[in-house]
Each structure stands twice: as structure tokens, then as C-alpha cells.
Amino acid sequence: MKRTLSILVENSAGVLSQVTRLFSRKNWNIDSLAVGETQDPSVSRITVMVEGSDQRIRQVQAQLGKLLPVISVCELDESLSIHREFMLVKVRAEDKDSRDEIISIVNVFRASIVDICRTSLMIAITGDEAKNGAMLALLKDFGILEMARTGMIALERGSATIYDATKDRSEFDYAKSVVSAEDKDA
């Protein structure tokens, strides 16, 4: 079963490579990976999808937790979180019939046509795995010329955040025990 891990990391050089190399040396396969800055520019969020049992996921979390730039790791339960991926798909469309049919598929999926020429269409779609997968399956019949996807990102539903887990995990009062280089930086 595919599981989603959300990882907060320090936004500095080499962090992504530390995370991905951990996966490769532990022989864990990454199904999807997305990285981006958060509201705090010094922190990035990595969303990884991996295949694995509960034991495997606990092990992945514990190993990630040992990497110095990793601030927090949590698993996002599929039913309690929103998953989205953005894809660009270039599809062959050399006649009117194909174009019409593709456009009607795009409408059903609430995707959009973002480029058009005589022989092809480019479609942009945002959705979870099920939605994007269903559209891809339909587009395959026309011939997918090329495609690019961002990798899945996800956030927990409701007001809970990954930061709650961070505090909980460290059982630590930030204010008191700081021997901080951060203060100096600021």
C-alpha cells in the first residue's frame, strides 16, 4: 500500500540529497517526491510516497528523524488528508473528432487545455491519484506524446498541522534551552 510521508526540513544545500540517499541506501523505493519552500523560507516541506507496511513506515520515520536537517516527519493518512498532484499531458489530436473527444474528457475531469496546435493538445490537470489516473487511462487511447508531473503533495484536513507533531515529538520548550546561533543570524 502506498503511504504518504510529510517531512519538514531545513531549507539548505544538500538536504534533498540526504533524504533521497537515505531512501536508496535502505532499499526503499520512492513512488513520488515533491519539494517546496514553506511559509517560513528557512524550512522546506518534502512529500514522499512510499510502499510499505506499518513497520517499514515506522522505520522510515525513525531513520529520517536521525538526519540532522530533518525537523519533523509525519504520515498523512489518505482519508484524513488532501492529496493533490499537478500534471501536464501532451496528447496527439490530429483530427477534429479526436480534439472534440479529448475536450469533452477534459471538461468531465475539470482539467483545462493550456496549449493547442494542429496535431496535439496540452492538458493541465490537478487531482489526487484516482482522478489523475482515470484521466490518463482515457487519454492513452489518443496517444500521449509526453507528460510531466509535480509529484503528490498533501496536507492534513482540519486545523491540525505538522508543527503539532514537531512539538509533541521533542517534548521540548523552545524558549528555554536555546543556545542559539539562530538568534545571532537574525
Added chain:
Amino acid sequence: MKKSGAAIAVACLIEQGVDTVFGYPGVSVLKIYDELYKNRRSIRHILTSHEQGAAHAADGYARATRRTGVCIATSGPGATNLVTGIAAAFMDSSPVVFITCNVPESQLGRDAFQEVDITGIAMPITKCCYLVRSAGEIADTMREAFALASSGRPGPVLIDIMGNAVVETAEYEPSAGHAVTARRAARLLAPVRTDEEGVAAVAKALAEAERPLIMAGGGVIRSGASEALLALAEKTDTPVCTTMMGLGAISSAHELCLGMAGVYGDARARRAVDECDLLLAVGVRFSDRVTGPVETFAPKAKLVHIDIDRSEIDKNVLTDLHIVGDAGSVLSSLAGKVKKLSHAAWRDSLAQTKERVPGAPAEYVRAVRRAVGSDAVVVTDVGQHQLWTCRYFGFERPGELITSGGFGAMGFGLGAAIGARTGDPSRTVVHITGDGSFRMNLTELSTEVKYGLPVVTVVFNNGSLGMVRQNQRQFMHSHFWQTKLDRGPDLMLLASAYGLEGRRVTDAEELYEAVKELAGKGGIIDCRVGEDEEITAG
């Protein structure tokens, strides 16, 4: 106060209480060496023959002193020569700070002379690798590196300083503390708290067990938890086996000690693991050399795992109960929670286990033990001699054995022995090696001589790669191929080439005499072993 990056780096070493470093200079790291020259009264530099020797020496120093070892090398080949030493320290959780210098930032990524991406190379074998780009980052990085190396589960850390960063100047504020950012402090320096509920559950399991067994690993030694271990074992009348890294955690002379568990372990320990109904594993990581096939490991036992590293829990074997915490504090809390128990029948049944009659190598190991007593530090290399030493020496105190257990790096011994003796000159250091391992790094004999370190090297010389040969007999239809080492050197001539004394011995009594004689001055003992001698499980 403005200082050059190199001066800041050396000032930080002094700040951290470092008085000994091991290393090898080169052009990129020269500025740091010049600062070491200026501070030569505060920091002693031990120059080895090869960076690998320096890495093992810093590791041996750390293991012998329970302080953080420091090793310095130059860029490129200097840095890559450290790699085996870093990995050996990593696998056995030894705190060592490795410092290398790289080319200047303007040259980085251009495949400049002696440039290598050492932080990329060392990433999987360190707790953390730092690439320092400016002088201003050096102090905080060094302070954090020292904090990291010795905190939690200890391990090596590498700091690669760019050429420009050692030359430029930056403001330096002396500090005694660590410089860990708030975010990192939360993760790194927060003490691992013992989970009291977990302790209660384990205490209950221990009270219910009929055939309990404690397995003590290297974590017990690192944590200084031997007394707590003994207190718990005695109170609950529970026999104790150890892993290779745990040898000495409990005295082998103690009636509860069953010896070493694992594939090449003692019969009593192996049987106890097979038959126990509760296995309390402390500071171990269930290495494959301990478990054998995990499906058949401790088949009747409820498994309880105590370790400071959360990622070790359920990594190799699935446990029934676990406590994440420091071995010493968890064992003490456990001892406080349990009632006095007795397991006489279980102990008696284990005591009746027959150990296999050992061969001549066991006599050699025991002769060394008789000659040096239990106050010496025994450093081994890797192979049959290592396992014979582990099985037959009879370790009595933590820190008595220094060996490359996890990584199994042949060539570890001499460097580590040099480091151990440097760190603890009050103890006799015996280096037990094989002819194969010894040849890998015997160039460090010059280091031993130069610094007047009286290391007694006992070479179990069977003219072959014994451990590999043994595997060829067992698994490769006795195709003894590429494991014959009958091409010298003559160890007596070698000893005299380095100005050392040499002895050639052919029986245990001669070995005893030779070790006794050389213990104060060091030297090489060529101890002939038959090539068909094997190490077998007890």
C-alpha cells in the same frame, strides 16, 4: 576578535578540551597545520603513515578514553583515505570528529587538483557531514559537530572546510558551550527520557518469565551501564550474554555471564538464546552476526529491546516490547521496579551445556590473558584471531576490548592500538592480529616507534586468510583460492626494520613469556598457527 578560519578551527578544538589529534597534512589543510604549530603546547598532533591509520587511531582513542576523537586530513586522497576509518567508527558508534579541507569555493566543482566531494562520499557513514563555506561558519559548525558526535547514540561527524574559509578572517567569540540552533537543539540535545510505562511493562514481563536472558551490547559499554546491568541481573537472577561489542559489559568471571552470543558465539550463550522465554536486549542492534536467520532467532522468547536510537527498534527483528532510552538509566529504573527473583533451575540447566573443546589458538589467547591480566586494553584486527580473542580471552571490564565489530575492517587494529595507547598510557596495549589484517596497515609501525608507544603486536600467523579460507572449505568445496599468504615479509626482519623487538613462538608457553617480556616496550610476536585451525560456534 578577528581570526582566520584556521585559527578559529584550532581555537574551537581547544575550547572542546581536545588535547590530542591524529592526522596527516597536505596542501589544502596547511593553514590549519600552521595553527596547530602555533598551538603545539595545547594540542599534541600524532602523525601517522597513512590517513586510514589516523582515522582508526582517533577511533581507538575515542573508545579507550570515552572522549571524542579528532582526525585531520587534507582534501582529495587525504579525505578518501579516511573513508574506511569513518565507516568503522560509524558502525560501532564511536564519537570521532573528522576535519578535512577542500579546495577554495572558487574552484569547487571544477575537478581541481585534489578535489573530491567528501561530504557526498561520507554522508551515509556519518551522523552528519558539514561543508563549511566561510570562516564565519566554522565556530558554530565545530561546536555543533562535537555536540552531535557525543550525544545520543555517538558516532562520527565530518567537517569539510573550503580552502577560502580557512584563510579568510571572521569574528570569533570564545565559548564553552555548544552552538546548536534552537530547532536542532530540540531534536538533538533534548535528553532521551525513559518511558516509565514502558519500564513497568518490561518489569512485569521480567517477573513473569521463567527463563529470562539479558543480552548486553555495545550500548551498555558506551553508556557506562555495567553496574546497572549487574544490579538488574543479580536482583532478578538473570543470566547475561553479550554481543561482540558488549564483551566486558559484565565480567566473564561472573557466574551469571554466559559469554558471547551469535553465529560464532559460546555454546551456553547460543543455547540460552534458543531456549529463553524472555530476551531483554540492551544496547544491541540485532546484527546478522548475532541473530543468524531472523526467523529462527530466539524462537521461544518474548523480545524486549532497549536502545537509545529509536531507529534500531524493530529494524532487524520485531520486538514485543521496547524502551527508547539510555541503557544505564533504563536498567536502573528496571532494577528499581522488579522484585528479587530466582531462576536456579534455568541457570543450572544452562551450566550443563557442553562447550566444544577449543584448539591451540584458544591456548594462545589465554596465554596472552595470563601475561597481561585484565587491566590491559586488547585491540584486535578482523578475522579468526578476532573471534578466538572474543571467545577465549575472558574479558572482565568494559573497555578492555577494542575491535571493529560492525564494519569488520581488516587493518583496523594497529591504528586503533596506537590511538588507545595514546589516550590511555597507563594501560598495556596488546594488539592481536592476523597475518592478513596486519599486512594491510603495518606501515603504522613507524608511528608506534616514533611516539614511543609500546604496543605489543601478536600476529596469529597461519600464512593464509584464515577466515576466508575457512569459508572456502565450508561453502566453496575447499577451493582454497587467493587465500594463501605465503609471501612474507619475515616478521622478525620487519620488526628490526622498524627498530622493534621481535619474537617467534610456537607454543602457548613461549607466547606467554614473549608477551610478558615485551609488555613494557612493545614489539612484534610471530605466533605460528596451523592453517587448518578454525573458529566454530561453541
